[in-house]
Amino acid sequence: MNDHELVIQARGLSKRFGQLTAVDRLDLGVRRAEVFGFLGPNGSGKSTTIRMLCGLLLPSAGEIEVLGCRIPRDAEALKRRIGYMTQRFSLYEDLSVLENLEFLATVQGLGKAAARQRIAELLERYWLADRRQQMAGTLSGGQKQRLALAGAVLHKPDLLLLDEPTSAVDPQSRREFWDSLFELADAGTTLLVSTHYMDEAERCTRLGILDAGRLVADGSPRELLDALPGHPLLIDCAQPRQAQRALQGSTAVLAMAQIGASLRVLVASADARERIEDALRAAGIAARIEDTQPNLEDVFVSVTRQPVPAAP
Amino acid sequence: MNLRRLAAIVVKELRQLRRDRLTFAMIVGIPLLQLVLFGYAINMDVRGIDAAVLDQAGSARSREVVEEIGSSQVLELRYRLSTPQQLDSLLRQGKISAALVLPADFEARLERQDRPPLQLVVDGSDQSVQASARQLAAYPLPGWENRQAVEVVNLYNPQRLAPLNTVPGLIGVILTMTMVLFTAIALVRERERGNLEMLITTPLSPWELTLGKVLPFVGIGLLQVTVVLLVGRLLFEVPIRGSLLELYGASLLFIVASLALGVFLSTLAQTQFQAMQMAFFTFLPQILLSGFMFPFAGMPKAAQWIAELLPLTHFLRLARGIMLRSAGLLELWPEMLALLVFTVLMLSVAVMRVTKRLD
Ligand SMILES: Nc1ncnc2c1ncn2[C@@H]1O[C@H](COP(=O)(O)OP(=O)(O)O)[C@@H](O)[C@H]1O
Numbered sequence: 001m002n003d004h005e006l007v008i009q010a011r012g013l014s015k016r017f018g019q020l021t022a023v024d025r026l027d028l029g030v031r032r033a034e035v036f037g038f039l040g041p042n043g044s045g046k047s048t049t050i051r052m053l054c055g056l057l058l059p060s061a062g063e064i065e066v067l068g069c070r071i072p073r074d075a076e077a078l079k080r081r082i083g084y085m086t087q088r089f090s091l092y093e094d095l096s097v098l099e100n101l102e103f104l105a106t107v108q109g110l111g112k113a114a115a116r117q118r119i120a121e122l123l124e125r126y127w128l129a130d131r132r133q134q135m136a137g138t139l140s141g142g143q144k145q146r147l148a149l150a151g152a153v154l155h156k157p158d159l160l161l162l163d164e165p166t167s168a169v170d171p172q173s174r175r176e177f178w179d180s181l182f183e184l185a186d187a188g189t190t191l192l193v194s195t196h197y198m199d200e201a202e203r204c205t206r207l208g209i210l211d212a213g214r215l216v217a218d219g220s221p222r223e224l225l226d227a228l229p230g231h232p233l234l235i236d237c238a239q240p241r242q243a244q245r246a247l248q249g250s251t252a253v254l255a256m257a258q259i260g261a262s263l264r265v266l267v268a269s270a271d272a273r274e275r276i277e278d279a280l281r282a283a284g285i286a287a288r289i290e291d292t293q294p295n296l297e298d299v300f301v302s303v304t305r306q307p308v309p310a311a312p
Numbered sequence: 313m314n315l316r317r318l319a320a321i322v323v324k325e326l327r328q329l330r331r332d333r334l335t336f337a338m339i340v341g342i343p344l345l346q347l348v349l350f351g352y353a354i355n356m357d358v359r360g361i362d363a364a365v366l367d368q369a370g371s372a373r374s375r376e377v378v379e380e381i382g383s384s385q386v387l388e389l390r391y392r393l394s395t396p397q398q399l400d401s402l403l404r405q406g407k408i409s410a411a412l413v414l415p416a417d418f419e420a421r422l423e424r425q426d427r428p429p430l431q432l433v434v435d436g437s438d439q440s441v442q443a444s445a446r447q448l449a450a451y452p453l454p455g456w457e458n459r460q461a462v463e464v465v466n467l468y469n470p471q472r473l474a475p476l477n478t479v480p481g482l483i484g485v486i487l488t489m490t491m492v493l494f495t496a497i498a499l500v501r502e503r504e505r506g507n508l509e510m511l512i513t514t515p516l517s518p519w520e521l522t523l524g525k526v527l528p529f530v531g532i533g534l535l536q537v538t539v540v541l542l543v544g545r546l547l548f549e550v551p552i553r554g555s556l557l558e559l560y561g562a563s564l565l566f567i568v569a570s571l572a573l574g575v576f577l578s579t580l581a582q583t584q585f586q587a588m589q590m591a592f593f594t595f596l597p598q599i600l601l602s603g604f605m606f607p608f609a610g611m612p613k614a615a616q617w618i619a620e621l622l623p624l625t626h627f628l629r630l631a632r633g634i635m636l637r638s639a640g641l642l643e644l645w646p647e648m649l650a651l652l653v654f655t656v657l658m659l660s661v662a663v664m665r666v667t668k669r670l671d
């Protein structure tokens with residue numbers, strides 16, 4: 001297999017639920033051994049897209065090819081080669097850790113000896129060895145996620161799809177979980193991970209940003225930062241809320257967010273700095289303005305923002 | 313269909329069942345509770361009981377009496393018989409529930425006034441028929457106004473025990489409740505808790521999943537039959553006059569029919585609560601119309617037609633036939649056929665609805 005071969009290829013992918021268009025003409029290409037991050041606010045269509053990619057939902061329009069299988073036609077053949085970790089914990093809460101994994105191993109068609117060896121290996125790797133007899137429902141959030149991951153990779157899939165795997169997990173566990181994901185990627189597994197955490201997005205080799213069902217940006221984190229259509233300013237002042245109100249509606253501002261005692265403003269052009277200083281002075285707010293490094297959050301808000309209404 | 317995967321589902325299901333104390337308690341508790349509650353049932357008078365006439369006297373007088381009893385509409389005289397053997401066979405097959413017998417010495421008995429000149433042979437395994445027989449026994453034959461002219465021969469339930477009639481029906485009612493309700497719930501639970509989304513992306517086929525989840529209930533159903541039979545025996549001395557094996561055979565077919573109904577309901581429901589509501593929606597007509605609560609013969613024609621569509625109606629006839637009249641499955645083949653057709657129909661509809669997708 002060639003390293004640049006596309007593992008996931010989708011063209012014009014759409015999904016409508018009645019009136020609502022959850023996914024809108026999406027084009028997607030994911031290469032082998034990539035850690036592809038799917039970034040988007042809640043309800044932007046991340047889960048729906050992932051479900052269509054693994055054949056769980058029938059697309060309303062568009063074409064999908066995953067690992068060379070046409071979906072939905074070859075969905076059955078694909079199922080042996082992908083692992084899917086659902087957004088919600090979907091193993092059995094009233095079965096123990098070991099029972100869950102044994103069940104999945106049989107369902108995935110692993111032989112008895114192979115299953116025993118693989119389960120022992122995964123319990124060790126995901127720090128669940130001392131929990132094997134514990135009911136899955138009584139595990140902590142982080143432990144549940146590791147168990148779900150172990151279940152999803154039991155049969156050594158070529159492609160792993162993870163839907164917000166870390167949404168109910170503390171920061172320490174999240175970092176460890178991502179280390180595990182990179183181990184898998186190093187071993188040649190392709191990963192598609194949906195998330196809404198910026199620190200996780202930064203770690204992906206490539207990112208697709210979804211907004212209201214449309215793919216609004218696609219590239220490596222570096223490329224996305226370089227293509228940022230403005231640059232961020234940090235405004236230090238005593239009354240950041242008043243400052244925000246004063247700048248509301250200014251054409252110079254692409255996006256704003258209060259961060260602690262300061263205001264982070266994404267501006268479009270070079271002369272924006274003076275215009276902002278003027279606007280603040282007019283409102284009687286004393287402020288110190290400085291340039292700052294762009295980050296993925298800036299990219300995110302700039303590509304997903306509502307158009308800023310023009311000042312009267 | 314992969315047997316290892318199927319077995320994995322069955323094992324998983326049994327493990328979960330063992331940990332679900334409430335369900336487990338209900339599986340044993342419901343039969344016991346109902347057995348005690350329904351131990352004594354309601355009697356009702358009926359009209360239009362299917363009956364035959366065996367007129368061995370064949371005189372003008374006997375024909376006159378037959379005519380008169382027929383016009384009372386309590387008995388629907390469908391057959392005119394010539395031998396007691398015919399009578400026996402019709403009763404056992406369940407084609408008739410009563411027979412009016414006029415002995416050869418009918419005229420002589422009328423003269424001598426020593427023994428009742430009329431005999432009413434009734435299927436005592438159906439208590440509604442029993443009640444009506446008592447009503448007929450008071451038939452005023454001219455010249456016999458002060459004495460009972462009709463001798464009632466209670467063929468299968470001489471002591472007129474209520475539990476004797478109730479227990480066979482109760483097996484059916486209990487199986488209906490557990491099989492339909494618990495399977496529908498068990499199948500929908502997987503979807504509601506989100507397990508299904510994970511299972512769909514595995515090689516597991518929807519039929520392996522359905523069958524694996526339903527199989528343990530076949531065992532549970534047979535266990536319930538055993539509990540009811542044993543307790544019925546100990547508490548109420550309910551006999552099994554026919555073949556025990558055939559009784560279990562009929563129960564097995566009824567269990568499968570009810571499971572098929574449960575599987576079908578599970579394809580309609582989105583939540584466990586909906587599944588429960590739908591299951592109760594199917595219980596009511598079955599319990600009310602099958603002949604368990606109210607006598608079949610006393611129902612309006614339309615209700616009887618509906619009842620013919622319900623599996624419990626047919627199982628009730630099977631169970632009463634085998635347990636009380638020692639009828640064989642071969643004699644009762646129309647009931648077996650009806651259950652079989654019902655099962656095939658339900659499963660076909662369910663097959664069309666079970667898909668391996670979420671939408
Ligand atoms: N089965 C469904 N029926 C109707 N609408 C749905 C269904 N699934 C998702 N949606 C809608 O589609 C949109 C996208 O949802 P989803 O893909 O879950 O977003 P995300 O995972 O990015 O939060 C939402 O508005 C959601 O309400």
Ligand SMILES: [Mg+2]
Pocket residue numbers: 046047048087163164
């Ligand atoms: Mg989602």
